[in-house]
Amino acid sequence: MQRSVRLKSFELVARDINDVDVDLLHALSISVRWPHRPKDWDLLRRAGHGIVAVDGIGRVFGSAMWFPQGDDFATIGLVITTPRAQAQGGGRWLMDQVLEQCGDRNLALNATHAAYPLYVSLGFTNEAIVYMRQGQVQQTLPPLPVLDGELSELPSSGRLGEITELDARAFGTNRARLLALLSEDASIATLSRGGEVVGYSMCREFGRGHVIGPTIARNDQDAVHLTAVHLKKLAGRFARVDTREKDGVFAEFLQQSGLGIAETVTTMSKGRRFLNRESNGPWVYGLASHAWS
Ligand SMILES: CC(C)(COP(=O)(O)OP(=O)(O)OC[C@H]1O[C@@H](n2cnc3c(N)ncnc32)[C@H](O)[C@@H]1OP(=O)(O)O)[C@@H](O)C(=O)NCCC(=O)NCCS
Incomplete structure (x- = not known):
């Protein structure tokens, strides 16, 4: 080389x-x-x-x-x-x-429009579109769906093991080390049903304001609640969510909360397929960041 x-x-x-x-x-x-x-x-x-x-x-x-x-x-x-x-x-x-x-290693990345031809020529193939949604959070959030379960805040010293396991099912790979790093400076919400953690979300400072992600949930309604927990504290401030949800309850909720689509990037992979959504399984509703796919 x-x-x-x-x-x-x-x-x-x-x-x-x-x-x-x-x-x-x-x-x-x-x-x-x-x-x-x-x-x-x-x-x-x-x-x-x-x-x-x-x-x-x-x-x-x-x-x-x-x-x-x-x-x-x-x-x-x-x-x-x-x-x-x-x-x-x-x-x-x-x-x-x-x-x-x-x-x-098998690889994944999120390609901007400028970089897309380069990655195609290097053998990466398309998997999905990511919508970068951002803006000033509305003072009053839109009405939320009925909450199914119990939301709580995960203490920073706390049970990362449970969310790491759930995250690995949604993401496809155990990223314990990355989640531990992110958790150092993030507030973390969890959603439990029947004593089992079924979703979580992190919110941390990034760039111009705050980013909410990763957000892992089993359905749009859960993802809305796990995101709203953080957005409520960010009223009037700048927030960002990167999601592959094009439409539906979650995308609509983000739009009405003030987070419009600023840009799209393309999730691409090389080697084994990266995104494998199971019906009713946990899913990545909010990305940790473009770089961490
Ligand atoms: C994407 C980026 C890194 C490409 O860097 P670069 O140094 O311009 O890339 P290269 O000169 O090696 O070109 C790579 C390929 O991009 C394409 N390309 C580059 N410049 C181009 C231009 N002006 N017009 C059309 N295609 C162009 C070509 O397909 C080229 O392939 P080739 O080697 O067969 O000609 C650069 O544009 C950049 O930093 N953009 C802003 C940040 C960004 O979007 N990063 C990507 C994150 S996923």
Whole structure:
């Protein structure tokens, strides 16, 4: 694998993403109008691996990250080339190296429109559309469906085991390590029926406000309640939910709560199929983030 690349007049080499100052990563994501704060990059770096393309004086021109989840699966994200160096082969060069690092793992990612042709050419295939919904949360939420079960808050010291197991059924892979990291700074709601946890949701600060996800539920009504718990506390503030629900009770609820569709991305996979929804089984209604699929 070629470890350096020439983009216009810049000779770039690949470095580990942990070797650069977080402010340079922040500047990179701002250059493509992404909302990540330095704190968000810190969490991403704790959660996964990655590379950056740097020039001889340490300027960062691109990034790509991957996140091992379980033994044989990984998600890819934070694939960025700074606008002045785009369309010169940098994105492909970064991806080739990340794919090499991922080895024979099955892979999934959420492709923006700009990156879609690149991933198709690398052998990724389409699975679903993700709707990025965001906006200022309404002061009064729309009427909620009847609650079936009991909502509670999971203490931060608390029983992550139960939600991790449920999450693995919905997500398809046990992502205990990622959930433990997210839980450090998230408020977590659970929904129980007959003493069994049947859904959960996390809410944490991200970008311009708060993101609600992962949200795991068995049906739209449960997902609405698990999301509303957090939205109630965010009235008038900026919130985001990434979901694959195009329409239905949950999508409608988000719309009426002030979270309109800002953008769509395409969930793609390489290797084994990623999304496998069981009828009546737990399902990912809200994504942890684009990078964690
Ligand atoms: C997506 C992105 C990383 C691509 O980076 P890049 O350095 O421009 O990519 P490359 O130059 O290696 O091009 C890769 C492929 O994209 C396509 N492409 C790139 N620039 C293009 C352009 N101006 N017009 C049409 N297609 C283009 C081509 O299919 C190209 O394939 P080729 O190698 O066969 O020509 C970059 O546009 C970017 O950072 N965008 C904003 C952030 C983003 O959306 N990231 C993706 C997250 S999933």
